[in-house]
Amino acid sequence: MIQKYINDNVHKYASKWLILCIDLCIVAFSLIVSYIIRFNLTFNFEVGQLLVQLPIVIFIALISFLLVGSYKGVVRYTGVRDVYNLFNAICLSSILLIIMILINKEITALDNFTIPLSIIIINSLIAFVALTASRYIFKSIYSHISLGMKTSKNIMIYGAGESGMLTFNALTNNSKTKARVVGYIDNDKAKVGKSINGIKVFSENILNEEFILKNDISEIIFSIQNIDSKKLRLLVEGLVDYPVLVKIVPPIEDWINGELKASQIKNVQIEDLLDRAPINIKNSHISEELNGKSILVTGGAGSIGSEIVRQICTYSYKSLIVVDQAESALYDLQQELKQNGFHNFIPLVGDVRDKNRLNGIFDEYKPNIVFHAAAYKHVPLMEYNSYEAIKINIAGTKTVADLAVIHGIEKFVFISTDKAVNPTNVMGASKRIAEMYISCMQQEGRTKFITTRFGNVLGSNGSVIPLFRKQIEKGGPLTLTHKDITRYFMTIPEASQLVLEAGAMGEGGEIFIFDMGESVRIYDLAKNMIKLSGLNYPKDIDIKITGLRPGEKLYEELLANGENTLPTYHKKIKISKTREINHLEVRSRIDELCITNMFFNGNPVKLMKEIVPEYVSNNSEFCNYDKVKKNKPSKLKIVESK
Numbered sequence: 001m002i003q004k005y006i007n008d009n010v011h012k013y014a015s016k017w018l019i020l021c022i023d024l025c026i027v028a029f030s031l032i033v034s035y036i037i038r039f040n041l042t043f044n045f046e047v048g049q050l051l052v053q054l055p056i057v058i059f060i061a062l063i064s065f066l067l068v069g070s071y072k073g074v075v076r077y078t079g080v081r082d083v084y085n086l087f088n089a090i091c092l093s094s095i096l097l098i099i100m101i102l103i104n105k106e107i108t109a110l111d112n113f114t115i116p117l118s119i120i121i122i123n124s125l126i127a128f129v130a131l132t133a134s135r136y137i138f139k140s141i142y143s144h145i146s147l148g149m150k151t152s153k154n155i156m157i158y159g160a161g162e163s164g165m166l167t168f169n170a171l172t173n174n175s176k177t178k179a180r181v182v183g184y185i186d187n188d189k190a191k192v193g194k195s196i197n198g199i200k201v202f203s204e205n206i207l208n209e210e211f212i213l214k215n216d217i218s219e220i221i222f223s224i225q226n227i228d229s230k231k232l233r234l235l236v237e238g239l240v241d242y243p244v245l246v247k248i249v250p251p252i253e254d255w256i257n258g259e260l261k262a263s264q265i266k267n268v269q270i271e272d273l274l275d276r277a278p279i280n281i282k283n284s285h286i287s288e289e290l291n292g293k294s295i296l297v298t299g300g301a302g303s304i305g306s307e308i309v310r311q312i313c314t315y316s317y318k319s320l321i322v323v324d325q326a327e328s329a330l331y332d333l334q335q336e337l338k339q340n341g342f343h344n345f346i347p348l349v350g351d352v353r354d355k356n357r358l359n360g361i362f363d364e365y366k367p368n369i370v371f372h373a374a375a376y377k378h379v380p381l382m383e384y385n386s387y388e389a390i391k392i393n394i395a396g397t398k399t400v401a402d403l404a405v406i407h408g409i410e411k412f413v414f415i416s417t418d419k420a421v422n423p424t425n426v427m428g429a430s431k432r433i434a435e436m437y438i439s440c441m442q443q444e445g446r447t448k449f450i451t452t453r454f455g456n457v458l459g460s461n462g463s464v465i466p467l468f469r470k471q472i473e474k475g476g477p478l479t480l481t482h483k484d485i486t487r488y489f490m491t492i493p494e495a496s497q498l499v500l501e502a503g504a505m506g507e508g509g510e511i512f513i514f515d516m517g518e519s520v521r522i523y524d525l526a527k528n529m530i531k532l533s534g535l536n537y538p539k540d541i542d543i544k545i546t547g548l549r550p551g552e553k554l555y556e557e558l559l560a561n562g563e564n565t566l567p568t569y570h571k572k573i574k575i576s577k578t579r580e581i582n583h584l585e586v587r588s589r590i591d592e593l594c595i596t597n598m599f600f601n602g603n604p605v606k607l608m609k610e611i612v613p614e615y616v617s618n619n620s621e622f623c624n625y626d627k628v629k630k631n632k633p634s635k636l637k638i639v640e641s642k
Helices: 002-038 047-068 080-107 117-147 162-172 209-214 229-237 286-290 303-312 327-339 355-365 379-384 386-406 426-444 464-473 492-505 522-532 583-598 604-611 623-631
Strands: 153-158 179-185 199-202 217-222 245-248 294-298 319-324 346-349 369-372 411-415 448-453 456-458 478-480 489-491 511-514 543-545 564-567 573-577
Touching: 002 047, 002 117, 047 080, 080 117, 153 162, 162 179, 179 217, 217 229, 229 522, 286 492, 294 303, 294 355, 303 319, 303 327, 303 492, 319 327, 319 355, 327 346, 355 386, 369 386, 369 492, 379 386, 379 426, 386 411, 386 426, 386 583, 386 604, 411 426, 411 492, 426 448, 426 583, 426 604, 448 492, 464 478, 464 522, 478 522, 489 492, 492 511, 492 573, 522 543, 583 604, 604 623
Parallel strands: 153 179, 153 217, 179 199, 217 245, 294 319, 294 369, 319 346, 369 411, 411 448, 448 511, 456 489, 478 543
Antiparallel strands: 511 573, 564 573
């Protein structure tokens, strides 16, 4: 143990003491050179007097270095701050030396000890330059020795602004990688053709395969803050066919202690290339709406529910009750929130199908607002498990909504999906029926019932992008159901923010939809993901078309036939103006559906098709019921809104 302690301290402190000794030698050498310069490059001065002055100058320099701590910097990472410390140490040393000379003149403690002011000034300049140069020489030698065996790679930095220069510094100061910056790329004509840090700035027009191959460029790093996602997509898509790795510098707010590290420069993710501006809700009333309220979130450990919980935690509320039947996921969320400093929440294991359990929760915690996110969402699974889809998505929603009315909840926010629009599968139809029941409950007049409807969520459990990433890691192929299939996408935080905003702006009875921009062709998305991984399609990884799954659509819709939209105060959020329905008859049929499903009495899917006339199955065993339905008109009367 003692030996280990000694070895650790030797390695820790030996280098800085060595640096201190070298610095003192440089100061001594600088004084000698100063005298030679002062006397016209001759030795026409008192050498004996110099030998008396030398140890005193070294001693004063030692005190200055110790006080400033200039010797403590790691030489191989020498930067502007280290040079600043050297400057301070030399200035302090010169001031102390002048003070000592003045004091000595008064008390004559040291006979004939005096140094001309010109010598002190020359010595200060030479010492500062020599100390700074020595550090950069040692830094270069270290880099050359330590990185000599590593393979060098040529890099281009896209962006010759401040962020680009900081990226250059982060790359050149990184000891783990031997990278050579070939040049900057910028569309600013005032910068093109000039040099920054000795590196030439090129126009973006030079980015072609010939230039990349000629200069052996292996990486292009985008270092432009707040770059438009559409512009980034166009630029990256122009590069993915070339043999280069495309990377991006994170936003400044994500830098570690305000400083960019080379390890933070990551490959461009497919999420960065979606042709849609991110939602930024302004003039939000969320804070005012949640202030002092008790809030209940069902499905609070799921993809959307957990993000709703995370965002609510940042507001001032009375209490937050998080309910989910998934014990492990709820535990993980609990630990995450605690580690982030949030403690005012109550995690409860519970099932939305259990009316007694939920009634007890409503009784004990008396929530003011309910966010209902609990649901089954996977289309193929629910097509084969229609019993569970009806039990959770319809009966579960019915249970929570009924209790909300009984307990006088102020607002009930229901999270739906674009698959509820003109549904072609059990999951989508179950969510549409849940929407209809929510609309019926609005007529009770006590609780404000609000619905949000949006498309696929990036990064959620079971979504396509995480699936493609796993398939790429395994070497492929990427599986795709159809070459022409398209989907809308949004991020989890955006979806959750929309839900909270809907709860704030909703007055009851609305279905809020989000303008999600252009839909994304999944086949193109898959090819871009392969290329962004540094692989070639189809040489390295192929795409396998498997055929549409039961109930799957080629494209999703946000509005049903006969629906249109009304604007809100945010241009990206609209209200769906839906068709009116016979609420008494709909509630009666939904009650019948839940009972039929519970006791396995009759055909619940057939009944779903009668409740939702636009529900026409696609590539499913339930297509047979559509033929029956066409010959027999629906019993459910639809009344068009005036």
